Amino acid sequence: MITVALLAVVLGVVFDSLIQMQSSESFQQDRSTSLDTMRLTLNQMTRNLRQAATINEATATSSHLEFTTYKLNEATPTTEDVTYDATGTTLTRKVDSGSAVPVVTNLQSTNLFTYTPAPNTTGVQWVAINLAIVPKNAPSTVLVLDGQVNLRNRTAAQL
Amino acid sequence: MTRLLTHRDSREDGFALIATMLAIFIATLIATSMMYLSFHDSTAGARNRSWGQAIHVAESGMHEAIAYLQANNGAVPPSTITGTTADGTYQYKVTALPRNRYQIDSIGSVGNVVSLSAARRIRVTLAPPHSFKYALFSLSDVTTKNNNLVCGDIWANTDVTVFQNDQVVAGTDPQCPSGSIGSGSATAAGGTITLQHNSVVEGDAWSGNFDSSGDGISLAGGARIGGFAKASSATPACADDPGHDGYAIDNGGTIAGPATAWGTIGGGGSFSTQSPMTCTPAAATKTIPTFNYSAANYPGPSLHEYTFPADYAAFNAYIAANQNNLEGTFHIIGGDASTPVNLTGVQIAGDTTIIADSAPIDASGGIGAANNDDKLLVLASFYAPSGGPTDSGCTTNGGNPGDCAIGFKNNFQPASGDLTGGNNTAVLLYAPNGPVAFKNNAQFQGAVYASNIQLKNNMNVVYDTRVDQIVGFGPETLVVDQWLECSSSGSLTTTDC
Numbered sequence: 305m306i307t308v309a310l311l312a313v314v315l316g317v318v319f320d321s322l323i324q325m326q327s328s329e330s331f332q333q334d335r336s337t338s339l340d341t342m343r344l345t346l347n348q349m350t351r352n353l354r355q356a357a358t359i360n361e362a363t364a365t366s367s368h369l370e371f372t373t374y375k376l377n378e379a380t381p382t383t384e385d386v387t388y389d390a391t392g393t394t395l396t397r398k399v400d401s402g403s404a405v406p407v408v409t410n411l412q413s414t415n416l417f418t419y420t421p422a423p424n425t426t427g428v429q430w431v432a433i434n435l436a437i438v439p440k441n442a443p444s445t446v447l448v449l450d451g452q453v454n455l456r457n458r459t460a461a462q463l
Numbered sequence: 464m465t466r467l468l469t470h471r472d473s474r475e476d477g478f479a480l481i482a483t484m485l486a487i488f489i490a491t492l493i494a495t496s497m498m499y500l501s502f503h504d505s506t507a508g509a510r511n512r513s514w515g516q517a518i519h520v521a522e523s524g525m526h527e528a529i530a531y532l533q534a535n536n537g538a539v540p541p542s543t544i545t546g547t548t549a550d551g552t553y554q555y556k557v558t559a560l561p562r563n564r565y566q567i568d569s570i571g572s573v574g575n576v577v578s579l580s581a582a583r584r585i586r587v588t589l590a591p592p593h594s595f596k597y598a599l600f601s602l603s604d605v606t607t608k609n610n611n612l613v614c615g616d617i618w619a620n621t622d623v624t625v626f627q628n629d630q631v632v633a634g635t636d637p638q639c640p641s642g643s644i645g646s647g648s649a650t651a652a653g654g655t656i657t658l659q660h661n662s663v664v665e666g667d668a669w670s671g672n673f674d675s676s677g678d679g680i681s682l683a684g685g686a687r688i689g690g691f692a693k694a695s696s697a698t699p700a701c702a703d704d705p706g707h708d709g710y711a712i713d714n715g716g717t718i719a720g721p722a723t724a725w726g727t728i729g730g731g732g733s734f735s736t737q738s739p740m741t742c743t744p745a746a747a748t749k750t751i752p753t754f755n756y757s758a759a760n761y762p763g764p765s766l767h768e769y770t771f772p773a774d775y776a777a778f779n780a781y782i783a784a785n786q787n788n789l790e791g792t793f794h795i796i797g798g799d800a801s802t803p804v805n806l807t808g809v810q811i812a813g814d815t816t817i818i819a820d821s822a823p824i825d826a827s828g829g830i831g832a833a834n835n836d837d838k839l840l841v842l843a844s845f846y847a848p849s850g851g852p853t854d855s856g857c858t859t860n861g862g863n864p865g866d867c868a869i870g871f872k873n874n875f876q877p878a879s880g881d882l883t884g885g886n887n888t889a890v891l892l893y894a895p896n897g898p899v900a901f902k903n904n905a906q907f908q909g910a911v912y913a914s915n916i917q918l919k920n921n922m923n924v925v926y927d928t929r930v931d932q933i934v935g936f937g938p939e940t941l942v943v944d945q946w947l948e949c950s951s952s953g954s955l956t957t958t959d960c
Contacts, residue, residue, distance in 0.1 A: 322493070332500045347514065354948065
């Protein structure tokens, strides 16, 4: 009887530790996946934005960004329209008239984009992006990646 | 019985061991997974840093390429150049393109370990800055007369008058060559817009003052404005006319878009919507793009410099000898009205630039194209008439255009055919200190930028984007015209981006 009781105590401690480890591992995995997604999304956004030909300033908000950018791998570059839209907890990406594809979920906020004009030049010159995600397995944690893009094809970016 | 108890005891002894091993196994699995994730995070983070740095290293190469071009008067490096920064290494290659454009390909590489390294490739095109967007640009007024067609937009710092039956149309109009651009708008930033009988402004009409009748915009019978009509004031809050005595729209024709005026709107013509007594700010007046001459901008073998009046005869002899196949760059230093650059009868064979520092440019017997090749004709005269920038001595009345910075009479047609068939020659006429005048059959693609413009008898001009970026014009010689990130799998010699 005593042995069983002691064993129960020991197993309880062991399994509690295992549960904590498993929970921690779950969080770690979720964090890692979220970071990967955020990095990929931010890299794609900055890459597209950096070479944007124009930004649709009439529709630009903190949760909506629409711009025309150049395609890759073309001898004579042509353009495509890219739209990012943050609604609820999801950020979607749309190219031309295609369907909107979710690229990031579990957004903490839809306030992603901040626009800054250059001195002596009308229109947006810099776009700051703030991606904040709440991993589902650690609701009290917020992962943040941010970046700022200088639009290279705008007048003020010229040398 | 003893055997049974003994057997049961031995099975219970093994339970603790199995439970312990199971717990250790699970813990090991979890720990391994966490270690893997931690390693993945570190690797991904490191590679991401390399990826982010690589673009800036590539840009370092681009900046060095630009510095090289500046230091060598536009001569391109003979081969690929390699350099390093604190973050990585770059390689760049510069390719000279026609008409003072350059393509810079640069690759930035960061990191030595394969799994952590990254390389990115960019392609930057340098070109003269955008300077010329209007078909006709005048620091004062623009007045058309007798069968004129403008495909593109008109800008005047004072008044715009479209003579009866004349048209200012969008590039999409059937009368314009395929590929033409422009909206067919007319802006009189500090003046009025007048459309005479049956004339057309296919785009918007925007005025910034009013005439003695109080009209900012007036349309005679049959005239038409295809876009909006806006009679605005340059004074904040239209405080210069509290009684609405001016800035009126007098419409005897048709205004297809919204009509907005600080004054009254009337005239009995056709409207869509009307907003009288509504204050709108006038367009700010514009300055003419600047020009800076540098011999380094032009290929040495084709650059000719003459100092007038000493070289006047030599210049005329050269023109006479090459009249049927003129091309190259001609810088005329000095000169005045007594030593005009006379281009009568010249046939343009290739890119031709004539810059007259103080002499006027004339052609009373026409200018044509020697072939069907793509070419650019730039005529720039800084001649300042004695009567000022809008010298009344420069007139299309009577005989030849008189005291003009640039004056053409009879068949200024540097084209292989009519405009609707397209054109092989793009023309920029630039006269910041004096008027440009056309008389009798001027027909070309390009733009006219002058202190004043006078048109008469069958003048057709189609805005051509080839004149938008010409070396020497604008605040800088070269700017980044296009910045692209290319596929990182390509090399410096890859054609595709």
